[in-house]
Amino acid sequence: QKEVEQNSGPLSVPEGAIASLNCTYSDRGSQSFFWYRQYSGKSPELIMSIYSNGDKEDGRFTAQLNKASQYVSLLIRDSQPSDSATYLCAVTLSELTGGGNKLTFGTGTQLKVEL
């Protein structure tokens, strides 16, 4: 079982719709959760971080974390063609008992927003 799993997609949504991206993780003790956006040929760009159960909103983006279900999601409201990219879920696993910044990434979900 992979440590962080995402559906590779592509996920196609019409412009203006809500895009829902999902991620599951295997380490129940994971502490920190991140969503990155990566355009083709570019480096990952941090969209959201979430550390506690519930929702966190930032503009058109909402991250949702459910530690009991080991599930984190990203909702993109009013999707735009410029949102078309690969979205990477990243987790800090509990093995880092001494602290540190080691991110374990999923393989990413490709999002296509169609006109």
Add this chain to the structure above:
Amino acid sequence: KAGVTQTPRYLIKTRGQQVTLSCSPISGHRSVSWYQQTPGQGLQFLFEYFSETQRNKGNFPGRFSGRQFSNSRSEMNVSTLELGDSALYLCASSSKVDWDQFFGPGTRLTVL
């Protein structure tokens, strides 16, 4: 605030050579992490440095090494390059433990 910078942006090397990549973190950030990204394996963690000490290490062979200087700038070195080392090498900096990591533009390494 200036972002994370990486040099060089592109490199072409031949098998058996060695290479050194450089990363300057965001001002004030003391943690620098390195990742390798390939189409087949995705993004994989190499190592992390904090206050000139390697704090975490991924599952890469000893040919991959790094260091951090007192000004938080970091370098990674790959010796005896193999074809499979062709990848995008990304550096990320962070200001605190388990806080947000910001990536640089990456160095695209091609091994021929």
